[in-house]
Amino acid sequence: MVANNFLNIVANLKQANKVLVLGHIMPDGDDISSVLSLTLGLKKLGKEVIPAIDWKIPSYLSEIDEVSLIKSFEEIDIKNFAPDIIAIVDASSPDRVGRFSQYLNDYNVLVIDHHATNTLFGNINWVDPTFGATAQMILRINRELEVEYDERLALINLLGIETDTGFFRYSNADERVFKDAAALISLGAKPDVIARMILENKRLEQFKLLSRMIEKLKIESEGLLAYSYLSKEDYEELNCTDEDSGGFVSEIRSIKGVEVAIFFYEYTEGEVHISFRSKEWFDVSKVALLIGGGGHPRAAGASVKGKIEDIVDEVVKLTISEIKNQKP
Numbered sequence: 257m258v259a260n261n262f263l264n265i266v267a268n269l270k271q272a273n274k275v276l277v278l279g280h281i282m283p284d285g286d287d288i289s290s291v292l293s294l295t296l297g298l299k300k301l302g303k304e305v306i307p308a309i310d311w312k313i314p315s316y317l318s319e320i321d322e323v324s325l326i327k328s329f330e331e332i333d334i335k336n337f338a339p340d341i342i343a344i345v346d347a348s349s350p351d352r353v354g355r356f357s358q359y360l361n362d363y364n365v366l367v368i369d370h371h372a373t374n375t376l377f378g379n380i381n382w383v384d385p386t387f388g389a390t391a392q393m394i395l396r397i398n399r400e401l402e403v404e405y406d407e408r409l410a411l412i413n414l415l416g417i418e419t420d421t422g423f424f425r426y427s428n429a430d431e432r433v434f435k436d437a438a439a440l441i442s443l444g445a446k447p448d449v450i451a452r453m454i455l456e457n458k459r460l461e462q463f464k465l466l467s468r469m470i471e472k473l474k475i476e477s478e479g480l481l482a483y484s485y486l487s488k489e490d491y492e493e494l495n496c497t498d499e500d501s502g503g504f505v506s507e508i509r510s511i512k513g514v515e516v517a518i519f520f521y522e523y524t525e526g527e528v529h530i531s532f533r534s535k536e537w538f539d540v541s542k543v544a545l546l547i548g549g550g551g552h553p554r555a556a557g558a559s560v561k562g563k564i565e566d567i568v569d570e571v572v573k574l575t576i577s578e579i580k581n582q583k584p
């Protein structure tokens with residue numbers, strides 16, 4: 257079934273002349289990597305391809321020049337472009353493509369994703385949660401299409417594998433991840449360039465923001481749960497944006513004995529994103545799904561509207577009871 261869908265997706269892409277490639281809102285490294293790797297691959301085959309994301313691209317990813325190819329929602333005139341296919345990568349449900357979701361009924365939609373919570377919203381869905389990164393799935397599509405890799409494409413493709421596996425540290429960093437990374441390194445990708453760009457590129461203000469987050473840190477469930485939050489005022493006061501708190505949830509998870517980490521942040525007045533992470537046994541995607549989000553067993557998220565303090569209270573209560581349910 258999954259393999260069939262893979263070949264079906266490849267066949268559809270092969271036939272298409274014009275493709276709109278969409279990533280998800282609040283894009284991360286895997287998303288940008290997958291959007292650009294598919295775009296560059298298809299362009300090499302002579303197709304007309306437009307990549308688009310309905311969200312601001314994080315500035316640390318703008319260091320990759322090819323990111324400037326990615327259009328915003330406002331820049332897309334879909335009727336005029338008239339794509340044969342809309343290919344959606346790394347997105348588990350239609351709302352994840354933002355305002356582009358209004359067009360999905362009118363086009364042939366291919367979904368390529370690794371989230372177990374995927375709602376299979378495309379006309380053809382290749383969804384395989386055994387992949388650590390969607391970027392690995394794009395690598396396979398490009399190979400099947402016989403795309404020739406250059407150093408740039410190899411680097412961009414490796415980016416998603418590095419970021420979604422926490423630079424090869426998470427439980428999704430399996431043998432296939434290392435093999436795919438090794439293949440891309442052979443093709444000229446430099447893993448240290450990506451690591452430096454993302455991990456060693458911090459502004460001093462980010463450390464002040466981290467300090468604020470640590471001040472507000474709380475521990476529950478006998479040390480199994482740790483959480484913290486930042487409000488819009490916190491960001492403004494410290495001359496930061498929500499971009500500056502990328503990675504904070506991993507810092508929380510790194511505390512000894514903590515199984516579940518939650519980081520809440522108010523990215524827009526009255527709108528809060530919740531990032532969940534776990535270490536070994538707690539399935540965070542279950543909690544995320546309950547509040548309208550999704551994700552993976554060890555990394556999930558959701559965005560909700562309301563007062564941040566109320567959201568923190570409610571979600572912490574929900575998580576504490578879910579920890580009791582799931583505790584081995």
Ligand code: AMP
Nearest residue numbers: 531532549550551552555556557558559
């Ligand atoms: P984040 O905490 O935002 O880094 O997201 C962790 C994981 O959860 C990623 O795989 C996201 O794609 C997924 N995720 C985050 N937010 C949502 C959402 N609102 N709906 C579905 N999946 C989400």
Ligand code: MN
Nearest residue numbers: 284286287346
């Ligand atoms: Mn993603």
Ligand code: MN
Nearest residue numbers: 286346390420
């Ligand atoms: Mn991903």
